[in-house]
Amino acid sequence: MMKAIVVHGGAGRWSGEKLKKATAVLREAALVGFERLERGDVIGAVEEAVKVLEDSPYFNAGKGSVLSIDGTLEMDACIVADIPRKIGAVIGVRRVRNPISLARVVAEKTSHHIMYGEGAERLAGIFGLPEGDLITEEAVRKLKRTREKLLRGALEGVELLKKTAELIRKHPEVFVGTVGAVATDGRSVVAGTSTGGTSVKLPGRVGDTPIPGAGTWAENGCGASATGVGEGIIEVLMTKTLCDMVNRGEDLHVAVERVVGMTHYPAGVIALTREGRMAFYHNTDAMPVAFYSEEKKEVDVYGVQGKDPRA
Ligand code: ASP
Numbered sequence: 001m002m003k004a005i006v007v008h009g010g011a012g013r014w015s016g017e018k019l020k021k022a023t024a025v026l027r028e029a030a031l032v033g034f035e036r037l038e039r040g041d042v043i044g045a046v047e048e049a050v051k052v053l054e055d056s057p058y059f060n061a062g063k064g065s066v067l068s069i070d071g072t073l074e075m076d077a078c079i080v081a082d083i084p085r086k087i088g089a090v091i092g093v094r095r096v097r098n099p100i101s102l103a104r105v106v107a108e109k110t111s112h113h114i115m116y117g118e119g120a121e122r123l124a125g126i127f128g129l130p131e132g133d134l135i136t137e138e139a140v141r142k143l144k145r146t147r148e149k150l151l152r153g154a155l156e157g158v159e160l161l162k163k164t165a166e167l168i169r170k171h172p173e174v175f176v177g178t179v180g181a182v183a184t185d186g187r188s189v190v191a192g193t194s195t196g197g198t199s200v201k202l203p204g205r206v207g208d209t210p211i212p213g214a215g216t217w218a219e220n221g222c223g224a225s226a227t228g229v230g231e232g233i234i235e236v237l238m239t240k241t242l243c244d245m246v247n248r249g250e251d252l253h254v255a256v257e258r259v260v261g262m263t264h265y266p267a268g269v270i271a272l273t274r275e276g277r278m279a280f281y282h283n284t285d286a287m288p289v290a291f292y293s294e295e296k297k298e299v300d301v302y303g304v305q306g307k308d309p310r311a
Contacts, residue, residue: 001186002276004293005033007049008303009059010177011227011268011287019288019304022058026290027299029053029181034292037185043081043104045183046192050077050100053179054194060177062098063134065196067143068203073135076209077103077194078216082223083187089210091116096124097132100194103210105129114210139196146199178209180216180225182272189274191216191223191239198230208233213240221274222246227287228267236262242271256281268303 007029009022033049036042054062065075077099078089088107091114096102102124106115115123124131178195193216195209207230208215215226217239224239238259245255252271256279260267268282270289280289280303289303 002294003034003037003183003185004272004276004278004291004295005030005037005045005049005181005183006270006272006278006280006289006291007033007053007179007181008225008227008268008270008280009053009179009288011266011282011284012177013284014286014288014304018058019286022056023288023290023301023304025053025056025058026288027301030290030292030299033181033183037183040185042183042185042188043079043086043190045185046079046181046190047100047104049181049183050179050192050194051098053181054098054100057136057138058177059179060196060199061179061194062196063132064136064139064177065134066177066199067135067139068197068201068205069143069147070203071143072203073196074203074205075099075134075194075196076207077192078210078212079103079107079190079192080212080216080218080223081107081188081190082218082220083189086190087113087212089114089212089216090120091206091210092204093117093120093124095121095131095134097130097134100192101129103192103194113212142199178227180227180270182218182223182225182270184223184272184274184276186274186276189218189221189223189272191218191225193225193227195227207231208238213237215239217243219243220247222252222271224269224271226267226269228263228282228284229265232263232265232267238263238267238269242269246271246273252277252279255279
């Protein structure tokens, strides 16, 4: 039975030194996750891989998360397993260092699927999950720049929600860096995603990441994690639509391209099947992806120049 893990660092515009550093962390995340898979722990593989990415300041998840326009930090995360069925998500958490671990707690230790805010944070305390110093100087600088642009009207103004489309077309770099992982041990498939959200968001906004079936889904031998403009991903329930297509017999590579093609917003998705087949697609400049399988036993990195794994 094929063990494999694929991780992504977010769809958007990546370049230079930051991309190099981010890619090194992605490789590490794939290896750390695979180690868990070897120990027979597929949900742990996704959790540990995503934790490596959350702990790195180079991604928009955990430490390094972007801030809402009022300067608050609101992180979302989700983990979904097909067999045995597990679904856990957290919305708008501010203190917990690893939101993906809290999503796992929701999935495994509560009767619920989705928890938000203070209640979720309290649960983190009960289960002893560490808090973190998550707001980086870079995030504060970025917010300051965004605010200045907003005030100048350079980001298409005050009616942010109506103007989101134009905003993103002109500034795709504001939506970069969510993280995700999908792993399989040949029996189960588990998908996980974690994000600080989008950087021009109103406090209280919830994206696709913690919505099961939108940013994160696993079903019947197929799992997926999406990234990009959450509103667009929710509109097409991207990861659920993808798994449905694959379960109806669609080719995985065709399916990833089709679901990303359903949205006119910047987006990307990674997918993995129980058989260890992996595919990804993004309509942004870049989406760094690292893949490790039992078969190949080395980390392959893709998605930086839109390189396809079939090439
Ligand atoms: N999908 C995330 C959100 O909308 C953002 C991202 O992937 O960068 O919250």
